[in-house]
Amino acid sequence: MGRKETNPNPSMKCGSCRDDLQEYLDGTLEKKTSLQLFLHLRECVDCQVEHDRLEGMFQLLDNLPDYQAPANFDEKILASVNYQRYRAMEKIRRERVPVYLEKEFLPAMVRSRVTRLAGVGVSILSLLGMVAMDLPILSGFLPLMVVAGVVPELLVRIQGIGRRVVLAQQSES
Numbered sequence: 001m002g003r004k005e006t007n008p009n010p011s012m013k014c015g016s017c018r019d020d021l022q023e024y025l026d027g028t029l030e031k032k033t034s035l036q037l038f039l040h041l042r043e044c045v046d047c048q049v050e051h052d053r054l055e056g057m058f059q060l061l062d063n064l065p066d067y068q069a070p071a072n073f074d075e076k077i078l079a080s081v082n083y084q085r086y087r088a089m090e091k092i093r094r095e096r097v098p099v100y101l102e103k104e105f106l107p108a109m110v111r112s113r114v115t116r117l118a119g120v121g122v123s124i125l126s127l128l129g130m131v132a133m134d135l136p137i138l139s140g141f142l143p144l145m146v147v148a149g150v151v152p153e154l155l156v157r158i159q160g161i162g163r164r165v166v167l168a169q170q171s172e173s
């Protein structure tokens with residue numbers, strides 16, 4: 001691409017002339033710019049050559065006979081698609097679990113490692129407390145704490161198991 005300025009007219013440079021050339025030939029260029037380009041072309045041999053080249057190409061394209069797509073065009077395209085690989089990916093596409101088994105179904109609070117660990121911690125401490133105080137199993141709030149503490153961890157684990165079961169069933173069928 002010869003970008004050397006052979007143009008004495010400062011209103012348009014070769015770069016913008018080339019950029020607008022296609023629109024100029026299409027006749028869609030804004031009038032003022034179109035005139036500037038016309039003037040530039042008169043004085044710039046390089047751009048004139050480019051103009052003629054493009055114009056020739058456009059004429060060639062315009063004169064191409066309309067080509068009717070063959071009747072079985074769609075089928076040929078589809079046949080060229082690698083169906084085996086598409087099939088191979090089927091398992092991935094089908095690996096869907098019910099919404100309640102999606103990780104995101106549980107609130108982030110519950111899923112968070114901190115919540116789960118803290119919960120289990122509370123459970124263990126409550127349990128130890130019960131043992132230390134030698135309390136009967138179902139008295140006071142400590143048993144409740146033992147149960148409540150493990151809920152987040154349990155939820156996450158049960159969900160994980162459910163997910164594994166569903167996916168296992170899917171890959172068998």
Ligand SMILES: [Zn+2]
Nearest residue numbers: 014017044047
């Ligand atoms: Zn030029």
